[in-house]
Amino acid sequence: TPYLPDDPESREDLDALRRASAGCQGCPLYKDATQTVFGSGSEHARAVLVGEQPGDQEDRRGEPFVGPAGRVLDEALAEAGIERGDVYVTNAVKHFKFRRPEGGGKRRIHETPNIGEMRACRPWLLAELRVLEPDVVVALGATAGKALLGSSFRVTKQRGELLPLPDLDLIGTPSAARVADETARGRGEDTGVRLLATIHPSAVLRADDREATFAGLVEDLRVAAIALV
Numbered sequence: 105t106p107y108l109p110d111d112p113e114s115r116e117d118l119d120a121l122r123r124a125s126a127g128c129q130g131c132p133l134y135k136d137a138t139q140t141v142f143g144s145g146s147e148h149a150r151a152v153l154v155g156e157q158p159g160d161q162e163d164r165r166g167e168p169f170v171g172p173a174g175r176v177l178d179e180a181l182a183e184a185g186i187e188r189g190d191v192y193v194t195n196a197v198k199h200f201k202f203r204r205p206e207g208g209g210k211r212r213i214h215e216t217p218n219i220g221e222m223r224a225c226r227p228w229l230l231a232e233l234r235v236l237e238p239d240v241v242v243a244l245g246a247t248a249g250k251a252l253l254g255s256s257f258r259v260t261k262q263r264g265e266l267l268p269l270p271d272l273d274l275i276g277t278p279s280a281a282r283v284a285d286e287t288a289r290g291r292g293e294d295t296g297v298r299l300l301a302t303i304h305p306s307a308v309l310r311a312d313d314r315e316a317t318f319a320g321l322v323e324d325l326r327v328a329a330i331a332l333v
């Protein structure tokens with residue numbers, strides 16, 4: 105099965121990419137997941153929101169952010185004044201990674217994708233970004249941040265800042281993080297595209313202080329909204 109479509113034309117079209125991604129076997133996650141969950145939203149979206157990977161409900165329904173984390177995201181976007189119709193949502197990894205409870209059971213427990221899985225899936229994310237050419241990319245959580253800026257990226261340190269998104273050709277190369285850093289300091293080439301990292305919406309659901317955690321997410325998204333006006 106082709107990992108990425110060889111036909112360059114298919115890369116110019118989200119539907120063609122989506123169809124090709126359905127057969128992806130670029131890492132072992134396709135074996136246990138129900139289906140590839142490709143991105144969703146307007147082709148004209150100026151903001152692309154990148155999550156980690158589909159959750160249980162997303163895996164079943166084939167759509168990103170339609171479960172509990174998606175509801176938090178929808179609320180946060182609304183509060184930040186960003187219309188869901190203006191954004192395209194996708195994930196760094198497009199198959200659900202999970203384990204079963206010890207001792208057996210039907211429940212599927214989310215597992216964080218590893219670097220190999222992130223790396224294997226990254227061409228799909230980059231292909232989406234090439235087609236969409238957004239003004240701002242929002243990394244929701246550490247996995248998305250690392251997928252775009254390298255494994256040394258720490259969302260806790262740089263959340264809520266409008267950073268330059270490195271040239272897509274550099275993402276995934278050893279220099280991506282350095283390039284982002286240099287551009288942030290006013291050196292190097294600025295592609296004009298902004299990257300904003302924030303927490304993952306599911307962190308709100310796990311937080312002791314949900315209200316404050318949610319408010320922090322909204323605050324960060326408001327910064328992303330500035331890059332849209």
Ligand code: URA
Nearest residue numbers: 155156157159168169
């Ligand atoms: N969490 C994610 O990161 N992505 C989804 O699509 C759903 C939950």
